[in-house]
Amino acid sequence: MTALTPANVLKLRCTNSMGGHPLSANGAFPMRFSLGQRPQNRPPQAVVRFTHQNSATLLHVQDLNVRYGNKTVVEPMSFSLSPGQTLALVGESGSGKTSTALALCGLLPRNAQVRGAAYYQGTDLLSLRPAQLRTYQGSQIGVIFQEPLSSLNPVLRIHTQIDEILKTHTSLNKKQRRERIIQCLKQVELPHPETLMRQYPHQLSGGQRQRVMIAMAIACAPRLLVADEPTTALDVLTQKSILDLLQKIQRESNMAILLISHDLAVVAERSDHVLIMHEGHIVEQGPTAQVLASPQASYTRQLIQATLPIELNLHYQQSEPETRRTESTPPLLRVRNLHKSFSQKNKIQRAVDGVSFDLYAGESLGLVGASGCGKSTLSRLIMRLYDPDAGEIHFQGQPLSALKGASLQTLRPRIQMVFQDPYGSLNPRTSVGKLFDQLQRLHYPTRSRAERYQHSCTMLDAVHMSSQSLDRYPHEFSGGQRQRIAIARALLLQPELLICDEPVSALDVSIQERILDLFVGLKKEFNLSYLFISHDLAVVRYISDRLLVMHEGKIVDTHHFENAQWSAPQHPYTRRLMQAIARFPFSLAPHLEKSF
Secondary structure, three states, X not given: OOOOOHHHHHHOEOOOOOOOOOOOOOOOOXXXXXXXXXXXXXXOOOOOEOOOOOOOOOEEEEEEEEEEOOEEEEEEEEEXXXXXXXXXXXXXXXXXXXXXXXXXXXXXXXXEEEEEEEEEOOEEHHHOOHHHHOOOEOOOEEEEOOOHHHHOOOOOOXXXXXXXXXXXXXXXXXXXXXXXXXXHHHHOOOOOHHHHOOOOHHHOOHHHHHHHHHHHHXXXXXXXXXXXXXXXXXXXXXXXXXXXXXXXXXXXHOOEEEEEOOOHHHHHHHOOEEEEEEOOEEEEEEEHHHHHHOOOOHHHHHHHHOOOOHHHOOOHHHOOOOOOOOOOOOOOEEEEEEEEEEEEOOEEEEEEEEEXXXXXXXXXXXXXXXXXXXXXXXXXXHOOOOOOOEEEEEEOOEEHHHOXXXXXXXXXXXXXXXXXXXXXXXXXXXXXXXHXXXXXXXXXXXXXXXHHHXXXXXXXXXXXXXXXXXXXXXXXXXXXHHHHHHHHHHHOOOOOEEEEEOOOOOOOHHHHHHHHHHHHHHHHHHOOEEEEEEOOHHHHHHHOOEEEEEEOOEEEEEEEOOOHHHOOOOOHHHHHHHHHOOOOOOOOHHHOOOOO
């Protein structure tokens, strides 16, 4: 039997394609996509070839333009990508990065109007009919989407979803397809692929789901891989593992990668060329080291100034030192020997294992660790969303475990939470005003309607949002605006402790900067205490007075922001976290005149 190497998989591709989604006919991407409006003055069945293309160029984009009605989201842009090269698209949300990539893949909605040309090995992808384009999608061009949980079909097993791609684009028989699926899962370094392939997406961790997405994308050995924020919201260890894996596959197959990211450190470390986008325009492009080390455009400099390089040890107290607490100050929150376990398939998983710490009034306490270490479980125990198996939690000297019913409801306004995904935590069918009003009516029944409205406006003003936002729904705001609304909602009840669970992990660097500055300002204005949970060490380093490192349910390390051990941690796990952080291979000091 012929060995199933990537080269032989290429030979086994068939030219016919099945109906359904261009990448998978199994429903893994339930929304119906098409190329959008066909470029004008071009015969619909003509395949346009580009005869003057450099032989070393895999993809040449010329004057690509994307519009929705009268709104232009991508202005005419041109760039090229060669085999084995990584080109990064960088910019804020709404800059046109994803629209550019989806236009090349033919995955824009039907109402999109696409102009220009995208020559892939001499053939203009934008001139192809949908049936012709499907022979490229998933076969020649693979895509890794930003959120694997929403991109994978929740009711189909992993092997079924990968198998559908192979059935669509190759002539492999059933046995060969199974071997290729196992080979792909091994290639992305997933353990026990024969067992894992029979699982459903929800049974895998975030990092495992992302690896499955990569396995699907490389199943037919594509020449071009489009990676749309492939490591957003992943912890630094998983992020490094995923990026190392992509580079390994790229070296083995000479694959070109179009990387979309808002993480400038990742872009600086992992890409050859970079293309900076702002409001649909290319403001700067060139070799990555040249563009980021010596930016010419003011917007590029703004993005760099909004970053938090871990090596600079930036901290919010560097500009305005705060009054230190004394040793006799009683803690606001005291946690002692806390335990919480979950049973899964007759196995006991210890999510929180003997955790103890103190959090003082006016203090920002950071909690960092990889996915699955128990950070979120700990926050839910403090919120009394879970009951602990053992241990004690005291808030202002009062035991939380003893509170029930009305006494627990009386306490809840004093401890509030800001969740990672504001879109998922805000009711999409309720306006912001109604959401705020309902919360106040529940906890402050004696307030009049006018008082509730005035308090809502005051909290929105505190997070720099207009009172007109009260009449709008969550989907009408950007990601950064939704996070501000989530913070305002938490502040409505005038809490003393705010638990922030990954509040900036999926935000652009410029929006992240504004949200962090907002947290600093609110802390001073309302005398707040924070338990700030994040996998981003630079963010935690900036916002926290003390840092707790969590691993496998235990607190394994503690640091004060002025501690010299921060740059040279002693615990092996903390060192692993530090070593996994993406870093700029050149100094950013000349461009960071405006410190946070």
